[in-house]
Amino acid sequence: MNGAADEIHRSVLAFGGERVSRPDTGAGWPALVADIGGSNARFGWLADATSRPSHVQALLVADHAGPAEAVLAYLDGLRGLTGLAAPRPVRMAMAVATAVGGETLELTNSHWRLTPAQLCSELGLRELLLLNDFEALALALPGLRPTQLRCHGAAPDPRGTLAVIGPGTGLGVAGLLQLGSRWVPLPGEGGHATLAPADDFESALLAQARREFTHVSAERLLSGIGLPLLHRCVAAVLGQPAEALSAEQIVQRGLAGQDAVAGRTVDQFCALLGSFAGSVALTLGARGGVYIGGGIVPRLGDRFFASAFRERFEAKGRFQAYLAQIPSALITDTLVALDGAAQALRQ
Structure with missing residues (x-):
């Protein structure tokens, strides 16, 4: 991992999220996507720009001191699952259950605190994209399939x-x-x-x-x-x-x-x-x-x-x-925010 002294650039995205990145930021894969709620932290792996989140795993927020520890726990599990020697994501899109902005974020309904620049350095990422969790869920809506919905009447x-x-x-x-x-x-x-x-x-x-x-x-x-x-x-x-x-x-x-x-x-x-x-x-x-x-x-x-x-x-x-x-519809798939986070990376 690179040290916390690495130079970090911060920018606000046109669709409301925030990006922190190192000077060498560019298109790069593989990537991680995450959906961090008050109770569960869900993670998925993106092998390339066209893939959907795979190796999805949900961790309990209460079991980890913060987001960096949860990400490292997910990567440890991924190494065991895939046999990869050392999977290292280049970029990450993280949807969080709080308003995005400022130097430090506090999740509304959990003990986690998040300093984007520090997290980017701790995980050795070129780029960290932060979104509100429902911002990510909204981005997933146009791609939902009928099997992921139950509708009141018309879809x-x-x-x-x-x-x-x-x-x-x-x-x-x-x-x-x-x-x-x-x-x-x-x-x-x-x-x-x-x-x-x-x-x-x-x-x-x-x-x-x-x-x-x-x-x-x-x-x-x-x-x-x-x-x-x-x-x-x-x-x-x-x-x-x-x-x-x-x-x-x-x-x-x-x-x-x-x-x-x-x-x-x-x-x-x-x-x-x-x-x-x-x-x-x-x-x-x-x-x-x-x-x-x-x-x-x-x-x-x-x-x-x-x-x-x-x-x-x-x-x-x-x-x-x-x-x-x-029309109104119930989303029956609780993992679709990961698709929205992936869409944010591609977009």
């Missing part, structure tokens, strides 16, 4: 403007704009926008949530970290005791039909998500389609498609007809 039409929303550990939001033959992602932090109630029950839920947090964002309730809070609020409004449950336990019990409060929490999650997704579609003018990503909704299966999600998505008063024409 999205990947033209014009698209949107993606993803409840995982947190809540990600991004857009994608078509400009001629190119796609330009619109990264943001929409998950931290204030969540709005649609009826008296939801008003009571948010009032209950404000007893714990002065600002109730969409992420406070519509995410892995938010489901336990939503469960507590549902129980309180229903006047039921609230057992302390993890997000996974809430989903399991709710789908099993053995816990009425957990079941109501799952249904309320889908309804609130539909309302929020409709607001995002209106804000971006995402007439090509709205995609739901993240790790939570795929676990809901048929319960999600039987829920009030789509009804609430369209329930925007005078713009109901406008939203009724916008």
